[in-house]
Amino acid sequence: MTIERVRRETREAVAGNGLLDRRAFLKSGAALAAAVSGYTLTESATAEPLANDPWSQVAGGIAPAYEQRSRFEAATMRTQNNPKGEPRPQNLRTPHHLLNGTITPNSLHFVVAMGGVPDIDPDRHRLVIHGLVKRPLAFTLDTLARYPMVSRVTFLECGGNSAPLFSNAPIQANVQALHGLVSCSEWTGVRLSTLLEETGIDPKAKWLIAEGADGPSVSRSVPMTKAMDDAMIALYQNGERLMPSNGYPMRLLLPGWEGNMNVKWLRRLQLTDAPAMTFYEARTYAPILPNGKAYQFFFLQEVKSFITHPSPGLAMKGTGFYEISGLAYSATGRIAKVMVSADGGTSWAQAALQEPVLPKALTRFRLPWNWNGGPAVLQSRAWDEAGNVQPTRAQIIAERGQTKTVPAVTAFPTQHYNGITSWAIDSKGEVRHVYA
Amino acid sequence: MSTHKFSDCAAAVALVCLASVAVADGPGLGKPMTAAELAAWDINILPDGRGLPPGSGTPAQGARIYAEKCVACHGESGKGGPNSALVGGAPLTSMETVKTIANFWPYATTIFDYVRRAMPWQQPKTLTNDEVYALTAYLLALNKLIGENDAVNAETLPRVRMPNRDGFIVRFPDKI
Numbered sequence: 001m002t003i004e005r006v007r008r009e010t011r012e013a014v015a016g017n018g019l020l021d022r023r024a025f026l027k028s029g030a031a032l033a034a035a036v037s038g039y040t041l042t043e044s045a046t047a048e049p050l051a052n053d054p055w056s057q058v059a060g061g062i063a064p065a066y067e068q069r070s071r072f073e074a075a076t077m078r079t080q081n082n083p084k085g086e087p088r089p090q091n092l093r094t095p096h097h098l099l100n101g102t103i104t105p106n107s108l109h110f111v112v113a114m115g116g117v118p119d120i121d122p123d124r125h126r127l128v129i130h131g132l133v134k135r136p137l138a139f140t141l142d143t144l145a146r147y148p149m150v151s152r153v154t155f156l157e158c159g160g161n162s163a164p165l166f167s168n169a170p171i172q173a174n175v176q177a178l179h180g181l182v183s184c185s186e187w188t189g190v191r192l193s194t195l196l197e198e199t200g201i202d203p204k205a206k207w208l209i210a211e212g213a214d215g216p217s218v219s220r221s222v223p224m225t226k227a228m229d230d231a232m233i234a235l236y237q238n239g240e241r242l243m244p245s246n247g248y249p250m251r252l253l254l255p256g257w258e259g260n261m262n263v264k265w266l267r268r269l270q271l272t273d274a275p276a277m278t279f280y281e282a283r284t285y286a287p288i289l290p291n292g293k294a295y296q297f298f299f300l301q302e303v304k305s306f307i308t309h310p311s312p313g314l315a316m317k318g319t320g321f322y323e324i325s326g327l328a329y330s331a332t333g334r335i336a337k338v339m340v341s342a343d344g345g346t347s348w349a350q351a352a353l354q355e356p357v358l359p360k361a362l363t364r365f366r367l368p369w370n371w372n373g374g375p376a377v378l379q380s381r382a383w384d385e386a387g388n389v390q391p392t393r394a395q396i397i398a399e400r401g402q403t404k405t406v407p408a409v410t411a412f413p414t415q416h417y418n419g420i421t422s423w424a425i426d427s428k429g430e431v432r433h434v435y436a
Numbered sequence: 437m438s439t440h441k442f443s444d445c446a447a448a449v450a451l452v453c454l455a456s457v458a459v460a461d462g463p464g465l466g467k468p469m470t471a472a473e474l475a476a477w478d479i480n481i482l483p484d485g486r487g488l489p490p491g492s493g494t495p496a497q498g499a500r501i502y503a504e505k506c507v508a509c510h511g512e513s514g515k516g517g518p519n520s521a522l523v524g525g526a527p528l529t530s531m532e533t534v535k536t537i538a539n540f541w542p543y544a545t546t547i548f549d550y551v552r553r554a555m556p557w558q559q560p561k562t563l564t565n566d567e568v569y570a571l572t573a574y575l576l577a578l579n580k581l582i583g584e585n586d587a588v589n590a591e592t593l594p595r596v597r598m599p600n601r602d603g604f605i606v607r608f609p610d611k612i
Binding site for chain 2: 086087088115128129130135136137138139140143146147148166194195197198199206209211215216217218219223225226267268270272274275276277278279282283286287288289290292293294295296297298299300400401402403404405407413414
């Protein structure tokens with residue numbers, strides 16, 4: 001088959017507004033890939049004859065012992081809602097529109113710090129397990145280093161991520177502001193079940209109350225079934241020790257479960273027969289429903305996806321081929337399928353999933369798109385292997401309600417939005433957040 | 437697993453044998469903790485009052501502590517300032533209804549637990565148990581959930597009936 005013929009065939013749309021077969025790049029290889037346009041934050045340099053730049057004509061610099069990214073990447077930053085550390089929570093959001101792949105760099109992992117970031121001396125830190133156990137025990141960081149360890153890639157998401165989509169009108173903000181409270185890392189540490197085997201478990205234990213060593217000693221009640229399933233005392237994040245704002249020297253990791261329950265700076269686990277009804281479970285992470293009742297013990301970060309490329313601020317530059325890509329994830333297993341629409345949900349094409357597709361981990365989806373320069377509305381919708389499907393916004397609003405006035409983009413009118421996000425492309429290639 | 441056979445264990449060393457079995461999957465390096473060693477960290481309060489320490493406080497005592505340590509953030513008489521209001525609260529009609537102690541919190545014990553571990557913001561875990569009881573009493577009285585002269589202690593606090601006690605639906609009961 002000639003390259004030209006492959007190009008012609010693979011450029012045939014499989015869904016409205018120019019969505020192409022997800023295998024189009026694989027079939028045609030470099031020929032089509034070379035035609036793909038990039039999303040632009042700034043104008044590209046005009047074509048000039050190549051020259052040897054100054055850095056090619058001198059000896060290079062010294063590689064530092066602990067390296068920072070290029071100075072040209074300084075704009076790839078988390079946003080801080082509370083940079084002066086005023087007496088309220090600090091929320092820092094991951095810039096998904098400036099990243100790719102599925103692993104979040106440690107310095108860009110999202111943060112919710114209820115009472116600031118403690119400066120913990122690891123030699124003095126202790127993890128105590130007590131309550132309904134046979135032997136209350138304390139562990140140091142050094143002793144935990146001698147236990148069998150496991151690694152797993154898993155996403156962490158704040159229960160309040162995507163809360164701006166509960167607004168009654170679409171808030172114009174980028175994907176970082178709307179969906180930046182989710183990140184994904186390879187976490188390494190000791191299975192909690194390993195430590196609980198050592199303490200022994202009283203059969204009456206149904207919950208454990210996890211508590212941090214931070215100022216407010218954030219505490220949450222966790223069912224023992226989760227503790228014994230896949231909970232981990234995480235000591236390493238992407239191969240290095242946890243970042244201070246992500247729980248150094250250790251945090252509770254509950255793959256797929258509400259971020260706040262993954263207690264950072266973990267110092268204590270008390271096994272009990274009942275939940276403690278802590279501030280954060282009895283009050284903060286208990287979303288009010290339209291009938292005046294409130295959900296409690298939401299636990300799961302349900303199946304969800306959003307498109308990162310393009311997205312508001314990442315404008316299209318000219319008609320032609322682009323790769324639509326984004327992130328999908330679910331607390332209930334692997335992502336099974338992501339469908340993408342370019343016509344506001346009228347027709348859909350199946351996106352390619354970047355391998356490896358891991359359970360409870362961010363999964364990158366990709367789909368080639370031939371943008372004809374006309375208006376388009378991009379959406380993604382995810383399914384997980386348990387058969388759960390991401391709801392439309394209309395579905396989630398029908399159950400959960402929406403605000404009566406437009407809140408601040410940094411506000412949390414409620415939690416646990418996992419509905420569809422829609423990006424509208426206008427004829428200039430600008431991207432806006434819309435409800436469709 | 438341990439290489440000991442149960443039959444090898446004389447009564448005098450049975451405990452040692454059991455311990456070695458229990459930690460067979462790990463190096464067994466946890467340090468045993470006594471209740472006395474744990475005391476300063478053992479601060480969880482359950483809704484039925486388990487965990488509440490000795491001590492007591494009244495709304496009047498709490499008002500004095502509040503004026504000194506809480507008013508800057510939470511305003512006069514808990515009406516709100518840079519941080520949340522601690523009194524009042526509209527009926528729960530939408531997601532935008534501000535959640536307060538009176539309209540939302542299901543258990544009064546959560547007030548004691550949270551104030552003791554997390555407040556005041558700049559000096560958490562510095563209040564005495566009597567001070568925490570007094571502040572809890574003050575907040576409950578401001579919200580007319582107890583009388584103005586009612587003392588709060590380990591006996592009385594779990595008995596305070598919160599208006600929204602039955603206002604919750606467990607989202608995923610199969611996960612418990």
